[in-house]
Amino acid sequence: MQRSRSQVLFSFLPQAVFRHEDRLFGQVSTVDGTRVSALNESVVYEEISAYLQMWDDDARLDLPLPTVDRRREYTILSPETVRWEVYPLVFECTRRSCGRVRSFREARDIVRSPRCSHCGGGLRQLRFYNAHNCGRTQPLFVAKCSTHGWDHITFDDTGSFTTATWRCRGQGCNNAVVRQTNQSPCTCERYPGADGVVRMRAHTLDDSRAYTPHYIDLVNIDSSVFQDYQKHPSRAQIALAHHLGLISSIREGITQANASSGGTRSSPAEWAAKEAMYREMGLGDSEIAVLRASSGPADSGLAAVDVSQAVLDTVAGRRQVYERAAVYDPNEVQRFTLADQRASAAARNDPAVVQVLDKAETLAKTMGLAEVAVSWEFPIAKVVFGYTRESPVPGDSNLRGFRHQAHHEGKHPVYAVETETEAVLVTLDALAVCDFLVSRGELASLPATEEDAKRKLLEVFAIADADPVPAATVTALVHTLSHLMLLGLDDGQVGFSESSLAEWLVPETLTFAVYANSLKEFTLGALWTLLSSRAAAWLSGVVTRSVRCENDPLCYQENPRACERCTFITFGCPEFNADLDRRVLSSFFQHRGVLAAI
Template sequence: MSESQRMLRSRSQVMYSYLPGAVFRHEDRVYGRVINVVGSRVNRLNEQVVFEEIARSLERWKEDDRYNLPIPRDSREREYEILSPEDVRFELWPLVFECSHRECARVKSFTNARNLVGSSRCDECGGRLRQLRFYSAHNCGKTVPMQVPACTTHNRKHIFFEDTGSFRTAVWRCRACSNRVVARTNQSPCGCRFTQEPAFQRMRAHTLDDSRAYNILDVDLVNIDSSSFKTYQAHPLRAQIALAHYLGLIDGIQDGLRQADTSPGSSAKRMTASEWETQERKLRATGLLSEDDIATLRTTSGPAETGLAGLGELPPGVLDKIATERPFLERAAVFDPSELQRTTLVEQLNSARAKGDTLQAASIQSGIDLAERMSFSELSVTWEFPIAKVAFGFTRESVEPGESAARGFRTQTNRSDKYPIFAVASETEALLLTMSAVEVVNFLADDGFVSTRPSTEDEAKRDVLGIFARESSDPLPAARVRTLLHTLSHLLLRGLDDGQVGFAEASLGEWIVPETLSFAIYANSLKSFTLGSLWTLLTNRSHSWLASAAERAVRCENDPLCYQHDPRACERCAYITFGCRSFNHDLDRAVVADYLRRRDVFTALTS
């Protein structure tokens, strides 16, 4: 048996379970540790976004707590290489074995895999050796096999490990000393700087299958790689373009770029809404101009109603705080038909009617009626949702800065001196949903979170932007909106795991832009193919899917315990396994149930 072996895995498998430093179970019923992953350079990945997101994440760690992970800003980006994982190289690990005969179970350690080849049987009874299924890990990233203690009389020749199911009570014993206890499983200090903290002084023992000892540091992002998106992303007026698109003032990114480059200062020549209101009163007071004349003046001198100039006055902080965030900028492309094709539920209804399919039209109409009652202003599906998973390092024991060290994937066996980042990009199916801003703001007003009650979507959208812009000084309204949107996303995602659309909950992910009341639920398969399952759902089962989400808002298998919990959310109703970037925070079924109840959703479902 060689000390290093090759193993082929799918790219998605590697990204989740087989990156450098991971301990895994091989199909040959042995355990190994990944020492290197070989791959080829990734194409069609928006590297600017990738490095920006990695830098933001790494800046949470102190420099002393980052190993092989320089901040990828400025010229240091060139020190990294982004690879598509293709070939996994691993070593047999740990090299601590025990006899498979229960009455013997003597433990034997090896210094390398070559020594195991000629000594794969127990020296005492001839039984087959198997790996002892435990090892130790520390917050600094270090891993070591279990340290086999020595008997004062027989050294390590007759030592065996008594596994009681708990490391607190498990002990090492000596067969030759009538099974006398030789040592307990108290773990020794690591010796790194983390051991200066009382909570991290000792290493912790883990089973070889325990995922808590290896946490991938990764980024999931919408990977839009078109030339127009890159131009928009680097444009000094990108925030204005994103805002204008969200408010419906421009048709798309290219339209916004065209306006920004041809007439960037045109808005300065026009009056604001308040200035025009004053001027309009003066013009009418003179009695010299007709209504048609005043309307003509408004189109040339009054506030613009479309285009970038139509942004007008925005709540303080929106331009520099909200509209520069990556998800907000991404949304303009995701909802731009020239960048990403999507089909709405309304378009599906029109198509069914055009074909004369009355049964399907009736099914879709019932879904539209329920979506509107739940205050979704748009419900659509796309086959082109461009998602990328990018892994740049890992931690042990904890994912929190200050409690763990962040380690990169560069090892001595790397082919180059660059720091490897592993990425898989794909286009997949996704459901895109947007809520009505008017209904959400009025919901907040009902509870006293805000004082305004907008009558139009434009007014309400601007109100929502203002809510998030002042979140630092007034956090409750933004938190309420985020909880409502995030919980709805989880309830709808879990509603897809019913055995009818071909997706398990763990194979789905979410993308949320709370400032725009938009979110997506996508097939997180990392494979560039689509089953058409979400399109089928939208066409044939939209009503039952939305109804199941509403039902989940008021029912949980853990009730009454979950019902009495604050916030009201648990693993049986709202939590998802892998696809939540905020680790199931900001969830509360009570908020969604209250929102739906005020819109008479439950009455409509039972009538």
């Protein structure tokens, strides 16, 4: 069976159960493809290794840490060809008057005997199978009649596994109940239920909860500057300098870092003490100015970053943070903002569009958004390396790899698709967020400038282990807004469904992207149209979604306030719908006065 590369990543990875167009269900055995060479393998393996370390060693199966000395055991492939087997091999007669269940040992046995052995009717698969957090699956257990064995067993499907029953239509049994359905025990002896018993859970064959692929999203810019930047020892300082507006491009940052003599400059406080000493020594203003230029606090460039070592170590070192500088570098990724669109409309003397964009800009500012932009060339790579069943959370499940002894030379396959796609890029106003934290008592005072506010928020994330509340509030704010903006695109007017979109999150810099998750090498231009003509309506809908849910009042009473009807998305959340709370976002909007403005 062959599928597009993006389809394989989402629905047809090894051991996934899926519906085939021939009305059969199957389980993927292997996925083959060509080797990918367009990714920075060092970065890929570093990120996979960091991800895998969230699981205990005995909860990672066929997934050794891809450290430098073990990377030869891995291979990165572009998924192209899917091989699968019919699964499960438990069938029932399609005639309602019969319905007898029949199990097969191998798929070839179905070919030899494709009809009901009792009445000659057609056969169809039973729609349930069992799965467990350890990763094991097995077909539905078929009950046995003490008189007739399995010859006349039927499955009374009531629509719910817990109320379904096994019955016997043999002579004398007269469709009597043989036994209730029950969840099969699992021999792994791990992940017991609430009653302390380790058992598998029954799922319908198309239930996505029984299989969750684990992946990382990487920014993958094909330029020598970006490649040098990824490997540069000063990339953390460059990322922060760009975020703080101290440099205009990552190339400028690399140039400054390479030209640096290695000397240190005084902080503002240190310089104030030195300047006082110089004046006591009788130095004049011109002499002090020369000294300040060489060793005083810098006003721009890498030397002016001036953040704590904790920010450099724990925040700026995160891949998404240094990727953000490249994404927001117009030399690397072109983007068009609401302001750009308005200027373009004004230049072509289109007052109607100018009026629409003025309204959108005003609403965005009121919502606390510093920038809303669109890119046609958002460079994303999705890399999938394993899967879990039942729960994607470390400690609640085993994380399994895709290795197959007879394929890929016995190596551990990692599947990757890279492309440039459409994306909406959003950054919140740092002063607005700090003001919100002050109002909640989570920040002592409001910084004086936007740059100071950005520095303060970086420090908030740097000390999150000791004081987690402010960082959690900011994360929930950014993440929830991202989900509601993504869900707001699924309105039938821009050509995207919720399941075809994904997000890229950098909460430390108040940034996120919502991008087309089809991973195809073309774009529709739908997001460009959205920004040009429907941005105000889209943003208004986001505000409304923050205070309303179809599950209210139940969802309203939950803490956190988030559910499948208001904030959860199906495939595109790298955090599996964690850290979401409409309560935080609606409070932010209320503090900004947005609710009264729409």
